[in-house]
Amino acid sequence: NFFGKLGYRDAYERIQRLANALDDLGVGIGDRVGVLEWNTNRYYEMDFGIPGTGAVLLQMNLRLSPKDLSYVVNHAEAKFIFVDETLIPIAEAIAPMCKTVKGYVILTDRDLADIKTKLSPIYSYEELLKEAKPEYEWPNLDEKSAYAACYTTGTTGDPKGVFYSHRNVYLHSMAIAMNAELSYRDCLFQVVPMFHAMGWGAPQAATMAGSKLLLPGRYELTDLGPFVDLMVQEKVTVGDGAPAIFLPMLRYIEKMEKKPDLKGARFLSGATEPPVALMKGLYDLTGGEIVHAYGATETTPLVTINRLKPWLEKLSEDERWDLKRKQGFIVQGLDAKIIDDSGKELPHDGKSVGGFCVRGPWITGKYYNAPGTESQFTEDGYWKSGDAATIDEEGYMKITDRIKDVIKSGGEWISGTDMENEIVSHPAVLEAAVIGVAHPKWEERPLALVVLREEQKGKVTREDIHKHLSKKFAKWQLPDKVLFVDEIAKTSVGKLNKQAMREQYKDTYMEK
Structure with missing residues (x-):
């Protein structure tokens, strides 16, 4: 929080200055503007200033690999990238691969002359605002035009673009x-x-x-x-x-x-x-x-x-x-509804398990420029989660x-999510993940990966975890193996990366 405290009135003036600065840079309606920034006042200003002019704020996940992040920039066709001074190395790593970017705006309080970077051309955010007019005449935009874009970070394939409208x-x-x-x-x-x-x-x-x-x-x-x-x-x-x-x-x-x-x-x-x-x-x-x-x-x-x-x-x-x-x-x-494999809607009885689908004014109807993803939507407009x-x-x-993570063992279903949460309720456990891996007899069996609290390492056994789980799970549902690990694989947004875990431990029950 570089300002300490800032009132909405003062923030609005800075937002208007930003809008004028964007005009001066040549950013027009429909242009994409990428943002690499932490949770700061400047990001807040860009949240309103960029879409308010009719441009589209491209949210850039700083945890993505250079390959995926450059794909996002190119796929969205970003014209400028606004980047915090501390995140310049990330921008520099993708810059040679970014085909549409015409310049970089540095988010800093320092003089540009004091900043060493390979990025070019560069502009100072604060200098741009300082030189811009404090009032802006906002355009009358179509409420269904794009406000911002965010790309999904799935564990397979390229990131997929979701564009949010002003109405949305x-x-x-x-x-x-x-x-x-x-x-x-x-x-x-x-x-x-x-x-x-x-x-x-x-x-x-x-x-x-x-x-x-x-x-x-x-x-x-x-x-x-x-x-x-x-x-x-x-x-x-x-x-x-x-x-x-x-x-x-x-x-x-x-x-x-x-x-x-x-x-x-x-x-x-x-x-x-x-x-x-x-x-x-x-x-x-x-x-x-x-x-x-x-x-x-x-x-x-x-x-x-x-x-x-x-x-x-x-x-x-x-x-x-x-x-x-x-x-x-x-x-x-x-x-919202839940459906079976044939698309038939299932009853709301708390027992029937199906694919969760949802539609509405702030639910995407398609992915941006992503042929082949149509199957993730139903004919009546629901997104398949x-x-x-x-x-x-x-x-x-x-x-x-x-759906892809539900464990099917001997024809019966086991919820890895429920088992994970029960394991985490053990006082010695810090984190846990449960995955299904191939088994020569039962098709799949659950495998538990457990991170213990530092002071508990070496003091907890597989039997301890089984005893804890047996309060809520049947004996046949318990994981055959419990592996105590130092860390658990996660995606760029902090979710459990079960695909990576399944690949790493795929032969656990197949090994002789």
Whole structure:
């Protein structure tokens, strides 16, 4: 946060200056402008300034490989790239491969003369704003024109482009503000990277509601002390993130002598299912609530949110915690269903498992310039998520696994996701992944990969994990092997990379 504190009025002036600067650079309606930046005020300004002129903000995932990132830039045909000074090496690595880029705008407070880079030509963001006019006459744009673009980071094939329209973003912002119950009294902590799926729409929703928006800049999972301290200092009431963030945050809080008071705060959690141990642990220590939600790049991303319906307050405490494991009910404005392999819609009975499909005003209808991807959409306009799910009588959706990750053993299905979360609830476990690998007799068998807490390494056995799992899983479902590892493979957005794990351990049960 390079300004310290900035009011919406001052931010708006800078946004208008940015719009004028874009005009001066020759950026026109429909041009793509790439952004390589942390969660800062400058990114916030670009979130509004670039699309407001009619140009398209291209979100660049700084965790992608140079090959994939350059593919994104070329496929989207980016004209300029705005890059933070600390991320110049990433831009330099892809620059020789980028065919359409005409220049680079450096996000820095320093003079360009003091910055050594191979990038050319370069411009100073702050100098451009300083020289630009403080008022801008915004064009009257078609609401269905492109606002921003984000590319999926699947583990197979090239990244696929999802373009969000102005209408899409506006309606999604309303959905986030309403379902997160945002108001001008709130302080929203933008934890999710702003380069990923519109930063989950939180910056736009916070602006719409007039909430205070807390931008942490660059932070490290290995040092969450300043992160937690900032959250307490600014009296955060709403946050967003993934279990990969909230778990180490909880571990840090556990070691604090004085626990922070987060009563009433709600933290939207996505990417993967938050373990009950995490949700309960944070609530017991701080009063803060982790609210399970679900979405994807293709959905802007909000699809479901898990809030307790008033008539379900009669549930026991254990039943409530079990319910919170579900992704939640479908938010207003969207249609959703689960289907079998033939496309037949399945009942909402909490038992029938099918492919989860969704459509609506902020759900993509196709991938940008990606022939061959039509099969990921149904004839009646639903996007096929690739997730296997159930929907119960109350409308709560539960992801049982990725369709390609469900383990089929001896003709029976085993949910690796449920098993992972149960393993993580063991007090000695830091992380876990469960994959299905080939077996000579049973087709597939589950294999558990477990990362123990540092102080527990060498003290936990396969039998300990089996004993813990046996409370909820049948004996035949238990993993034949439990491997204790130092780390678990993840994708560029922090999700478990099960494809890489399956490849690495594919011969585990086939070896003699």
